[in-house]
Amino acid sequence: MWFQPRPSGGTPRTDLPGAGSGAPSPPRPDLTGASGGGAAGVPTFGGGLTDRDIALIRTSLAVVEPLAADMAVYFYSILFTRYPQVREMFPPGMDAQRGRLLRALLHIVDLVDDAEGLQRFCSHLGRDHRKFGTENAHYDAVGACLLAALERFAGPAWNAEVAQAWTRAYTAVAQTMMQAADQDARTRPAMWHARILHRQVFSHGIAAITVQPDTPYEYAAGQYVSMETPWWPREWRYYSPANAPRPDGTITFHVRAVPTGWVSNALVKRSNVGDVVRLGPPLGDMVLDPASERDILCVAGGTGLAPIRALVEESARSGRQRQMDVFIGARTSNELYGLDEMLRFAQRNHWLRVRAAVSDEDILGLSGSLPQVLQEFGPWYRHDAYLSGPASMVTATADALTRTGVPRSRIRHDPLDVPALSLN
Numbered sequence: 519m520w521f522q523p524r525p526s527g528g529t530p531r532t533d534l535p536g537a538g539s540g541a542p543s544p545p546r547p548d549l550t551g552a553s554g555g556g557a558a559g560v561p562t563f564g565g566g567l568t569d570r571d572i573a574l575i576r577t578s579l580a581v582v583e584p585l586a587a588d589m590a591v592y593f594y595s596i597l598f599t600r601y602p603q604v605r606e607m608f609p610p611g612m613d614a615q616r617g618r619l620l621r622a623l624l625h626i627v628d629l630v631d632d633a634e635g636l637q638r639f640c641s642h643l644g645r646d647h648r649k650f651g652t653e654n655a656h657y658d659a660v661g662a663c664l665l666a667a668l669e670r671f672a673g674p675a676w677n678a679e680v681a682q683a684w685t686r687a688y689t690a691v692a693q694t695m696m697q698a699a700d701q702d703a704r705t706r707p708a709m710w711h712a713r714i715l716h717r718q719v720f721s722h723g724i725a726a727i728t729v730q731p732d733t734p735y736e737y738a739a740g741q742y743v744s745m746e747t748p749w750w751p752r753e754w755r756y757y758s759p760a761n762a763p764r765p766d767g768t769i770t771f772h773v774r775a776v777p778t779g780w781v782s783n784a785l786v787k788r789s790n791v792g793d794v795v796r797l798g799p800p801l802g803d804m805v806l807d808p809a810s811e812r813d814i815l816c817v818a819g820g821t822g823l824a825p826i827r828a829l830v831e832e833s834a835r836s837g838r839q840r841q842m843d844v845f846i847g848a849r850t851s852n853e854l855y856g857l858d859e860m861l862r863f864a865q866r867n868h869w870l871r872v873r874a875a876v877s878d879e880d881i882l883g884l885s886g887s888l889p890q891v892l893q894e895f896g897p898w899y900r901h902d903a904y905l906s907g908p909a910s911m912v913t914a915t916a917d918a919l920t921r922t923g924v925p926r927s928r929i930r931h932d933p934l935d936v937p938a939l940s941l942n
Contacts, residue, residue, distance in 0.1 A: 566690055571683035572631050578684070579627050581675040582668060586624075593667040601659055608752065625933070626691060637694060642801050644695030646744065648708035649754070649798040652699070657692040664688065702799070710735050710797040714789055715768060720855040723775040724821060725786040726760065729795060730768050737763060737800035739832035740825045740904065742932055744798035745771070747784045754798065755781040758906070758932075760824035762831035772824040772856075804904055804930045806832055812902050812928070813841040817888055817915050819907025820848065823856050825932075826906055830863065830870065839869040843895070847875045847888040847911065887911075889918040899923035905931040 582589055598605045622643065629636040665684055669676045712729035719725045737743065739762040744754045757771040775786035789795075806814075806829060814833065818826040823846060833842055844864075848854045854874050864870040875891040888911055892898065903919055905912045912931050919929055 566686050567630065567683070571686060574680045574683040575627060575630055575687055578668065578672050578675050578680050579624075581673070582671045583624075585671045589667050589671040592670060593663055596666060597659065597663045600663065604659075626687075630687060636691075638803070640691050640694040641698035644698035645702045645799050646801060647695065648699050648702060649744070649796075651708070654696050657696065661685075661688045661692060706736075706799070707733065708799075711794050712769070712797050714791055714793045714795065717789065717791065719786070722853050722855070723786055724855050725773050725775075726770055727773060727785055727789065728768050728770045729797075730766075731797060734767060735769065735797065735800075737769075738805045739763070739828035740804040740806065740930075741800040741802040742825065743769075743771075743800055745781070745785075746796040746798075747781055747789070748794065749784040749788060750780050753781055755779075756801075758802075758822075758825035758828070760827045762828050762835055772821045774821045802932050804906070804932055805829075806836075807902060810902055811840070812900060814843070815892075815898050815901040815903045815919075816842065816844045817892065817903070817905045817907070817911075818844065818846050819888060819911040820853070822905075822907030822911075823860075824906070826904065827856065827860070829904060830860070833869075834863075834867060839867070842870050843901075844870065844872045845875065845888055845891060845895075846872065847877065847891070847907070849877055851876050887914070889914045892918060893922070897922055901928070903929045905929065 594608075625639065626636065629639060665681065665688070668684060669681065672680070710731040710733060712731040712735075714727060715730050716728040717725055737759065739759070742756050742758045744756050746752070746754050757773060760770045760772050773782050773785045775783045785795075804825060814829075816826045816829060826844060826846075830842065830844065833840065844860065846854060846857055846860065854876070857872070857874055860872045864872045873891070873895070875888055877887045888907075892915065898919055899922060901924065903916075903924055905915050916926075916929050916931065920926060
């Protein structure tokens with residue numbers, strides 16, 4: 519994420535551009551949409567960015583990318599120098615925060631000529647940023663500091679024309695995020711408090727944690743959710759519900775404790791029934807396509823089983839019962855948690871087939887990586903595919919399916935840094 523402040527408790531802010539403070543105010547990017555040629559207040563993804571703008575943005579980012587880590591350090595340094603009041607709004611450790619900035623920036627540039635994809639991504643960002651207490655005035659501060667950082671690290675590749683192209687792009691991004699946040703605020707809270715009702719510990723540091731949100735929490739099977747624990751304030755991590763929405767509103771998450779995972783270790787090893795966590799809004803597009811009549815292929819690695827399990831539940835509940843093939847993979851047979859439950863579910867539902875594979879053990883009928891095992895049971899070019907697990911597995915599986923004729927448009931997975939696709 520680009521900017522992650524805490525809620526200010528409703529107190530008017532005086533430390534931001536235009537808020538009436540005596541602090542110096544940097545030049546503001548134009549957030550009206552006018553600089554891109556569009557109507558005021560309207561995102562200018564389509565008409566505002568020319569082919570020349572897109573080329574300039576991508577060329578300048580290619581220059582900056584080898585220095586991206588240093589640029590992120592510089593960006594937050596000048597942000598905190600110009601607006602020292604905001605430093606306490608960020609987590610103590612900034613490494614993960616800097617990484618989020620870079621991933622978001624790179625992803626936005628990847629989508630800069632895809633108006634629909636960019637609109638969707640930035641709308642997700644805008645809605646998700648509400649939980650940090652982000653206000654519209656923050657976007658001016660972030661935009662000015664981001665452009666200053668790009669100018670410093672682009673060196674001779676930066677000029678007035680490049681600056682205008684980046685300003686138009688940031689204008690569109692910020693305007694879309696603000697509009698999405700404003701619309702979202704009309705219908706639901708920025709975050710939910712959720713009490714832990716049940717904990718079930720599996721092997722290899724995996725736990726199933728069931729929570730009860732304090733107010734109704736609407737989401738779709740296959741989406742993911744950000745979570746903050748009381749032990750690590752302002753540290754948010756992403757996890758997928760392991761169930762389709764339930765009548766009682768409870769949600770179960772699968773969490774694996776990893777050595778560097780502050781939040782995951784707290785949830786698996788420290789949390790107890792009665793503890794309260796906070797949830798951000800649901801995100802993600804890895805949901806069942808209600809208009810599709812195609813059969814379904816699901817591939818899960820590790821705790822990537824969680825959203826796949828939710829999709830299976832949702833398919834059973836829908837009554838449509840398209841044929842569904844589920845492949846569950848792990849490094850060893852001991853790590854195949856949840857497999858017995860999925861096999862029992864398949865015994866009760868003729869439209870579901872469940873298979874398992876392990877990559878690091880030589881077991882008859884089970885050996886091989888998930889991409890290898892899929893080739894034995896294909897072809898899959900007539901299916902909708904849903905992939906969840908470690909980023910390397912998802913990437914390899916998507917490539918293998920594409921080579922065998924599955925269109926990329928029918929391969930769905932979460933962004934490769936959330937939730938079960940990264941260390942939490």
